[in-house]
Amino acid sequence: MLTSKHIKRQAQELFRLCKVDNVLDENRIRLAVEELIQKKPRGHLQILKLFKRLIKLEIGRNTAIVETAVEIDNELKNSISENLLRLYGKNLRLNFITNPSLIGGMKVKVGSSVYDNTIITRLNELLEQF
Amino acid sequence: MSDILKEIEEKIATVKTTATRRNVGIVREVSDGVAKIEGLDDAMLNEMLDFGDGITGLALNLEETEVGAIILGDYTHIKEGQEVYTTGKLLQVPVGMGLLGRVVNTLGQPLDGKGPINYKTTYPVEKIAPGIIKRRSVNQPVQTGIMAIDAMIPIGRGQRELIIGDRSTGKTAICIDTIINNARLNREAEEKGDESYRKLYCIYVAVGQKQSSVAQTLNILEREGAMPYTIVVVAAASDSATNQYLAPFAGCAMGEWFMDNGMDALIIYDDLSKHAVAYRQVSLILKRPSGREAYPGDVFYLHSRLLERAARLNEKNGNGSLTALPIIETQLGDVSAYIPTNVISITDGQIFLETDLFYQGVRPAISVGISVSRVGSAAQIKAMKQVAGRIKLDLAQFRELAAFAQFGSDLDAATQAKIDRGKRIVEIFKQPQYHPVPVEIQAAILWAVQNGFFDDVPVEKVKDCQDKMTDYLVTRKPGLLNRIRIEKVLDDVTANELKTAIKEFKNFYK
Numbered sequence: 001m002l003t004s005k006h007i008k009r010q011a012q013e014l015f016r017l018c019k020v021d022n023v024l025d026e027n028r029i030r031l032a033v034e035e036l037i038q039k040k041p042r043g044h045l046q047i048l049k050l051f052k053r054l055i056k057l058e059i060g061r062n063t064a065i066v067e068t069a070v071e072i073d074n075e076l077k078n079s080i081s082e083n084l085l086r087l088y089g090k091n092l093r094l095n096f097i098t099n100p101s102l103i104g105g106m107k108v109k110v111g112s113s114v115y116d117n118t119i120i121t122r123l124n125e126l127l128e129q130f
Numbered sequence: 131m132s133d134i135l136k137e138i139e140e141k142i143a144t145v146k147t148t149a150t151r152r153n154v155g156i157v158r159e160v161s162d163g164v165a166k167i168e169g170l171d172d173a174m175l176n177e178m179l180d181f182g183d184g185i186t187g188l189a190l191n192l193e194e195t196e197v198g199a200i201i202l203g204d205y206t207h208i209k210e211g212q213e214v215y216t217t218g219k220l221l222q223v224p225v226g227m228g229l230l231g232r233v234v235n236t237l238g239q240p241l242d243g244k245g246p247i248n249y250k251t252t253y254p255v256e257k258i259a260p261g262i263i264k265r266r267s268v269n270q271p272v273q274t275g276i277m278a279i280d281a282m283i284p285i286g287r288g289q290r291e292l293i294i295g296d297r298s299t300g301k302t303a304i305c306i307d308t309i310i311n312n313a314r315l316n317r318e319a320e321e322k323g324d325e326s327y328r329k330l331y332c333i334y335v336a337v338g339q340k341q342s343s344v345a346q347t348l349n350i351l352e353r354e355g356a357m358p359y360t361i362v363v364v365a366a367a368s369d370s371a372t373n374q375y376l377a378p379f380a381g382c383a384m385g386e387w388f389m390d391n392g393m394d395a396l397i398i399y400d401d402l403s404k405h406a407v408a409y410r411q412v413s414l415i416l417k418r419p420s421g422r423e424a425y426p427g428d429v430f431y432l433h434s435r436l437l438e439r440a441a442r443l444n445e446k447n448g449n450g451s452l453t454a455l456p457i458i459e460t461q462l463g464d465v466s467a468y469i470p471t472n473v474i475s476i477t478d479g480q481i482f483l484e485t486d487l488f489y490q491g492v493r494p495a496i497s498v499g500i501s502v503s504r505v506g507s508a509a510q511i512k513a514m515k516q517v518a519g520r521i522k523l524d525l526a527q528f529r530e531l532a533a534f535a536q537f538g539s540d541l542d543a544a545t546q547a548k549i550d551r552g553k554r555i556v557e558i559f560k561q562p563q564y565h566p567v568p569v570e571i572q573a574a575i576l577w578a579v580q581n582g583f584f585d586d587v588p589v590e591k592v593k594d595c596q597d598k599m600t601d602y603l604v605t606r607k608p609g610l611l612n613r614i615r616i617e618k619v620l621d622d623v624t625a626n627e628l629k630t631a632i633k634e635f636k637n638f639y640k
Contacts, residue, residue, distance in 0.1 A: 053195070054195070057168070057195055060169075106149070108149075109154070111169070111171060112153050112154050112155055112169035112170055112171040112172070113151055113152070113153060113154070113171075113172075114151070114152045114153070114154045114215075115149040115150070115151050116149060116150060116152060117149035117150075128184075
């Protein structure tokens with residue numbers, strides 16, 4: 001019987017094999033998924049689910065989400081990109097989002113780290129103090 | 131005026147609005163007070179997590195892709211996808227004198243409606259126990275006021291003495307009596323202005339008990355005037371398993387403050403069986419591997435790290451102490467079950483209460499044969515040592531001989547004398563609830579037993595004789611009792627005086 005531990009181990013192994021120089025290789029991922037679907041080894045669906053989750057987490061770790069209340073100009077974007085790439089390495093993907101609910105300021109999320117300098121957060125902090 | 135404006139502008143220019151870096155995670159699933167959180171890469175073990183809206187959690191499982199956390203408070207408002215932040219703090223509870231007389235929950239928040247708690251310091255709930263350099267051996271007694279315990283199974287300050295027995299055999303009663311007796315001693319010392327007396331503060335931790343039982347205990351403590359020296363930590367049966375699991379640790383942190391500040395404290399964990407059950411529930415929901423009786427593998431460590439925090443510190447480290455009285459409830463007297471054997475092996479002795487004795491009317495129903503105190507005799511006062519030295523042996527011999535005596539009537543005089551003495555000792559040790567006996571009276575009564583003053587009293591009248599003798603000594607010979615209390619020894623002069631006093635009493639006692 002294939003236990004959840006085996007499935008986890010196989011998904012992790014597959015995930016490891018999809019990395020080239022510690023960076024995920026999209027072609028290898030596609031190949032791995034196709035092979036799994038074609039050959040249908042035992043527990044392949046669960047392996048696929050776990051594999052997808054590991055990739056999702058890895059993408060999240062290597063993606064910076066920059067949220068601002070208003071659209072920012074290219075100059076500022078370039079400056080932010082430069083700084084973030086210097087901090088987190090050249091493999092970081094950047095995603096700029098406009099979110100008016102922030103009121104003002106900027107929020108940068110990379111993996112599980114959040115740099116928050118938005119007005120809404122400050123207002124919430126103020127609210128908690130009362 | 132323009133200068134001041136410039137000055138302000140310059141100052142504003144120097145002010146930098148720095149963005150704070152926080153570690154965030156997303157709730158993946160939440161059930162039964164436990165949440166699985168994705169992200170939180172920087173989370174530490176036992177770190178407090180902020181779920182927003184004043185709800186906090188405690189990171190217990192750090193896994194490769196997620197963090198397993200227990201939620202303190204109402205978990206029903208937490209939703210999947212919600213953001214969770216690390217705080218960089220360990221779980222802390224308020225400590226200090228301001229907690230005395232209060233009833234608090236696991237987080238140290240008041241439950242008694244007496245307003246906010248006055249505190250300046252907080253202590254982490256999980257703390258490493260004092261090391262060997264800081265400790266010294268037990269040498270001061272905890273007066274429980276229960277004759278059988280103070281004479282035969284003495285407890286020292288800094289000791290861990292297990293109270294074990296089936297349901298409704300008087301386990302909690304022993305602890306309540308101890309609290310009441312120590313409150314009485316503290317009060318007396320305060321009234322007399324005796325600064326040499328080391329007050330013993332009590333912490334009663336109720337884990338998984340019915341609210342009605344807790345209310346009853348509180349009423350008794352209030353009625354007997356013990357609350358000013360007592361902290362009650364409640365994680366009742368209706369509280370979440372996470373709160374029940376943390377309550378003993380929170381109580382222990384409160385006790386440690388007294389110890390660290392050179393004072394003495396006594397903590398009662400009522401009871402650790404329910405605590406183990408709560409921890410089992412938390413562990414199973416966290417999907418930790420289960421072992422014997424489905425308890426997690428670290429249930430021994432759970433109790434050992436808790437009880438190890440009870441200690442007697444040496445003079446260099448403040449001379450404080452924390453005494454622990456854990457309670458374990460057995461099923462049908464089975465002490466060889468998993469949790470009882472664990473806690474027996476951790477503690478410095480146990481007081482075993484038997485159902486049979488309880489229903490025979492021997493209350494407190496202490497089974498002398500299997501109750502021991504491994505270190506307490508070093509803390510017993512000399513007067514008690516003098517009179518109680520042979521009592522345990524006499525009683526053990528009596529139990530053995532009494533079993534034989536059931537089969538035959540012809541016994542030699544020596545055996546008959548031992549049986550008669552044993553019957554009287556059993557009667558002497560019977561004691562009503564909430565009536566702790568001061569140590570000087572205990573010593574005087576036991577001296578009378580040892581010297582045969584009860585031998586001519588019929589067994590059924592022993593208790594009556596004891597009560598009247600106590601009244602006589604308290605009303606007529608307070609000086610003698612006071613001397614025993616202060617000198618803590620029965621020298622020839624005191625013994626002679628005691629002999630004369632008891633003879634006088636026996637002359638008119640019928």
